[in-house]
Amino acid sequence: MPDLNDLNRFDEGLPVTPMPASEVRRRGDRLRRRNTTLAVVGGVLAATVAVATPLAVLGGGGSDSRLDPAPPPGLTWRSEVPPDFPLQGGWTFASEIAPELGRITDLDVCGTNPLQLDGVDRIGAQYADAPGSDQGTRSLTLYASDGEARSALADVRAAVEDCPSGRVGQVAHEYTVRDAPLGTEESLVFTDEALLEDGSPAGATIYQVARTGNALFVESGFWMGDENVLADELERMRTTADEPLGRMCLFGAEPCEELPPADDGSTGGPASDPGPLGGPMIPDAFPLNDALPADDSAEPGEEMGLLGPSRDLEPLEPAACGRSVALPEHVDRLSGGFRNVEDFRGRMLVTFADVEQADAYVDDVLELYSDCPETGPEDDRALTQTITDLGDTGDRAGGAVTFYQGFGEPKPGLATVLVVRVGSAVLLASSYNEGLGTPAGVQDAFTGIVAENEGVVTAMQDL
Amino acid sequence: MDEREFDDFYTASFRRVTAQVYAMIGNRDEAEECVQEAFVKAWAHRRQLDRAAHPEAWVRTTAYRLAVSRWRRVKRNGRFADRAMAPPMEAPAPSESHVALVDALGRLPEEQRRALVLHHIADLPVAEVARETGSPEGTVKARLSRGRAALAALLDDTNGGLQEGASHA
Numbered sequence: 060m061p062d063l064n065d066l067n068r069f070d071e072g073l074p075v076t077p078m079p080a081s082e083v084r085r086r087g088d089r090l091r092r093r094n095t096t097l098a099v100v101g102g103v104l105a106a107t108v109a110v111a112t113p114l115a116v117l118g119g120g121g122s123d124s125r126l127d128p129a130p131p132p133g134l135t136w137r138s139e140v141p142p143d144f145p146l147q148g149g150w151t152f153a154s155e156i157a158p159e160l161g162r163i164t165d166l167d168v169c170g171t172n173p174l175q176l177d178g179v180d181r182i183g184a185q186y187a188d189a190p191g192s193d194q195g196t197r198s199l200t201l202y203a204s205d206g207e208a209r210s211a212l213a214d215v216r217a218a219v220e221d222c223p224s225g226r227v228g229q230v231a232h233e234y235t236v237r238d239a240p241l242g243t244e245e246s247l248v249f250t251d252e253a254l255l256e257d258g259s260p261a262g263a264t265i266y267q268v269a270r271t272g273n274a275l276f277v278e279s280g281f282w283m284g285d286e287n288v289l290a291d292e293l294e295r296m297r298t299t300a301d302e303p304l305g306r307m308c309l310f311g312a313e314p315c316e317e318l319p320p321a322d323d324g325s326t327g328g329p330a331s332d333p334g335p336l337g338g339p340m341i342p343d344a345f346p347l348n349d350a351l352p353a354d355d356s357a358e359p360g361e362e363m364g365l366l367g368p369s370r371d372l373e374p375l376e377p378a379a380c381g382r383s384v385a386l387p388e389h390v391d392r393l394s395g396g397f398r399n400v401e402d403f404r405g406r407m408l409v410t411f412a413d414v415e416q417a418d419a420y421v422d423d424v425l426e427l428y429s430d431c432p433e434t435g436p437e438d439d440r441a442l443t444q445t446i447t448d449l450g451d452t453g454d455r456a457g458g459a460v461t462f463y464q465g466f467g468e469p470k471p472g473l474a475t476v477l478v479v480r481v482g483s484a485v486l487l488a489s490s491y492n493e494g495l496g497t498p499a500g501v502q503d504a505f506t507g508i509v510a511e512n513e514g515v516v517t518a519m520q521d522l
Numbered sequence: 523m524d525e526r527e528f529d530d531f532y533t534a535s536f537r538r539v540t541a542q543v544y545a546m547i548g549n550r551d552e553a554e555e556c557v558q559e560a561f562v563k564a565w566a567h568r569r570q571l572d573r574a575a576h577p578e579a580w581v582r583t584t585a586y587r588l589a590v591s592r593w594r595r596v597k598r599n600g601r602f603a604d605r606a607m608a609p610p611m612e613a614p615a616p617s618e619s620h621v622a623l624v625d626a627l628g629r630l631p632e633e634q635r636r637a638l639v640l641h642h643i644a645d646l647p648v649a650e651v652a653r654e655t656g657s658p659e660g661t662v663k664a665r666l667s668r669g670r671a672a673l674a675a676l677l678d679d680t681n682g683g684l685q686e687g688a689s690h691a
Contacts, residue, residue: 061619061626062677063670066642070541073620075554077536080529083558087565422656429633430661447632 078255086253086262136204136273137310138179141317144309146184146197148302166215166266166277167251168234169225173218174277176211178202197278197303201310205273212245212270219249239293241300243269243276243307248297250289263289265296274310276303338390338412338483339522343368347395347406349514357399366405367395375407375487377424377476379443379461380431384423387416390483405489406515410522417483421455424478424487428459440464444501452509453479453486453516460505462496469496475504477512481519488512523568523577532561535578538644542582544620545639547589548628560585579654582644586636626676634669637662 166172178200202208219234226232231254239248246269253262267278278300282292297304308315347368357363366372372394374386386392389409396405411417429445441461449456458477463470473494479486490508494500523531536557544553560581564571571577627635633655640651641662648666652659 061623063642063674065619065623066545066638067645069545069620069623069643070538072617073537073541073544073550075537075540077532077554078558080532083532083561084525084528084565086562087568426656430657 076255082253082255137201137314138203140180140182140199140201141309144182144199145302145306146182146199148306149299150184166268166279167264168215168218169222169232171218173215174200174211174275175214176202176207178207178211178275197276197300199303200275200277202273202275205270205312208270208273208275209245211275212247212268215266215268216247219247237293239267239297241267241269241297241304243271243304244311245270248293250293252289263292265289265293267296267300269304269307271307272310272312272314274307276300276307338410341391341393341408341410341484341522345393345408345522346518347393347408347515348397349518350511351395351397351404351406352399352402357397363398363400365395365397368393368406370394372396374409375405375489377427377487377489379427380434382427382431384420384427387420387423389416403489403491405487406512407487408515408519409485409487411483411485414480414483417480417485418455420485421457421478421480424476425457425459428461428476437465439470442496446505449479449509453481453519455480456509456516458505458508460501462494462501464496469500471495473500473504475508477505477508479512479516479519481516482522484519484522486512486515486519488515523571528565528568531577535581536561539578539582539585542639542644543585543589545624545627545643546586546636548624550620550624552589553585556585556588557581559588576650579650583654622677626673629676630669630672633657634665634672637665638669638673641666 166174180201181198183196183198200208200211202211216236219236222234224231224233233250233252233254235250235252237248237250240246241248246267248265248267251264251266263282265280265282267276267280269276278296280292280296282289306315309317345368348365351365354364357365370391370393374392374394376386377384386407386409389411391410393408394406396403398404409417409420411420425445425447428443429447431443432445433440433442435441441463443459443461445457445459447457449458456477456479458475460476461474463472471494473490473492473496475490477486477488479488488508488511490504490511492504494504539560540550540554540557543557544550547553547556563584564577564581571580627638630638636655637651640646640654641648646654648659648662651657651666652662655662657665
């Protein structure tokens with residue numbers, strides 16, 4: 060049986076089944092292409108094709124027709140993707156639209172891109188560099204007519220049906236059409252599953268191709284997992300793409316209405332403009348003080364009552380065991396809070412350029428507390444319980460409760476910190492009051508700060 | 523890093539890094555998948571890898587973060603049931619000794635476990651463990667001390683008697 064010495068030879072004899080190095084490089088190259096060549100060719104042709112030839116939606120077949128019948132009079136197809144089309148809608152990781160990078164190459168069936176027909180306008184987006192196994196791309200192409208869009212989709216379908224399996228080096232690829240309608244006029248979902256020589260899976264690419272009118276939406280998502288997980292992933296991808304798929308109706312023969320333009324940042328408004336570093340700016344009217352006590356509930360005094368929300372308040376700086384976490388470089392910050400006798404509550408909303416920077420800040424805050432479980436003399440001891448992962452709050456959340464003891468007995472004072480990340484935004488909320496550090500008191504303090512900040516976390520979804 | 527250098531690096535370090543991540547997260551198959559993916563990212567970001575002083579540490583950290591990220595997503599989406607239903611992997615099972623060690627490591631707090639793995643399995647000095655985990659050296663030493671004591675006790679329970687073990691530091 061093992062002992063501590065076995066730690067030093069742990070890797071000896073451990074069975075592993077690495078894929079061939081050449082396949083690792085091939086997939087790395089593919090990932091690299093996705094990260095660097097996904098692109099936009101938007102507007103290049105649009106200036107000369109102001110309005111493309113219209114065509115009413117015809118019932119029945121015609122999905123593979125390449126020539127359009129004469130268009131009914133009075134209908135026009137869009138020839139430009141609206142600038143506010145939510146191509147990145149539903150993605151929780153940082154993503155980018157990069158018009159200078161060239162043509163999107165996000166479809167690959169047996170080594171070729173079946174989309175050969177040029178559109179009149181095109182936008183593309185990709186995850187900037189998502190954590191986890193997700194790698195995603197999306198594109199939206201407008202064709203001169205819905206017939207051309209039908210033809211493009213038919214080309215993709217034919218490519219998949221003509222090549223159900225292929226081989227690249229030592230890796231086999233199996234292409235499977237999935238029964239997963241996307242809710243648009245026409246759609247195709249298929250998977251490209253890579254299999255090693257021994258038949259073990261080496262990841263899958265899921266493609267969602269959807270057409271409405273003259274628009275073709277293509278999404279690819281990379282996934283490593285087994286068939287059961289793949290089924291989940293298909294559902295997740297479809298749900299995540301609800302927003303762009305839902306707006307495909309803009310390109311139909313009878314288009315739906317445009318969404319109202321972005322408002323001036325009032326509560327509940329649409330997404331904010333990106334800041335100078337690429338992350339979201341916080342609207343001035345963001346409800347940062349939501350659910351805090353009313354201003355007039357505090358004791359009289361200039362420094363009592365609600366604080367902010369304002370960018371001029373000092374940033375919160377968590378501290379424990381003589382260390383503190385200063386606010387790192389960020390895009391925007393808004394601070395608020397409430398102050399009363401023996402009741403101090405602070406809130407700070409910070410946006411970062413990307414999710415990784417936001418995650419790093421959350422890591423720093425949580426580690427500060429987890430590194431300091433106890434401090435102080437026996438008669439005035441501070442003990443901290445750290446919660447590193449709250450499953451259902453924001454994209455990621457944690458916190459800490461610090462309470463006090465004198466010779467093992469609870470003393471008044473509870474300091475609670477909650478940190479929540481939603482996208483690239485982080486909420487830091489703190490509370491201090493005279494509660495007691497009993498198990499029930501600690502539990503109540505933490506559930507209380509989570510509940511009190513629910514509204515703010517919900518509003519963060521709109522940043 | 524050219525193709526040949528990468529292939530040599532991959533061949534030499536895949537098993538080692540997989541073992542380290544396995545010891546950190548307690549799931550060999552998941553560790554292997556994450557390490558595999560980390561090497562894919564390593565090749566995709568090979569310029570960045572060229573600048574890294576310790577390419578293996580880059581891969582290990584990436585794989586560990588992937589595992590944590592997956593775990594969070596699995597937890598958020600409630601996919602444990604799916605995992606349980608998944609067909610068994612083709613790879614041979616780890617030895618009893620590996621399983622027992624990983625089981626004991628899994629009962630330690632995450633920070634202690636990671637420190638033990640990096641110091642004893644990855645053979646990093648305390649200063650390197652501190653750098654990789656972003657913690658002060660004193661904290662790492664404390665985690666190692668507490669972790670060793672706790673692990674010895676856990677293995678003692680497993681073995682029915684304490685076998686005085688390694689003192690790597």
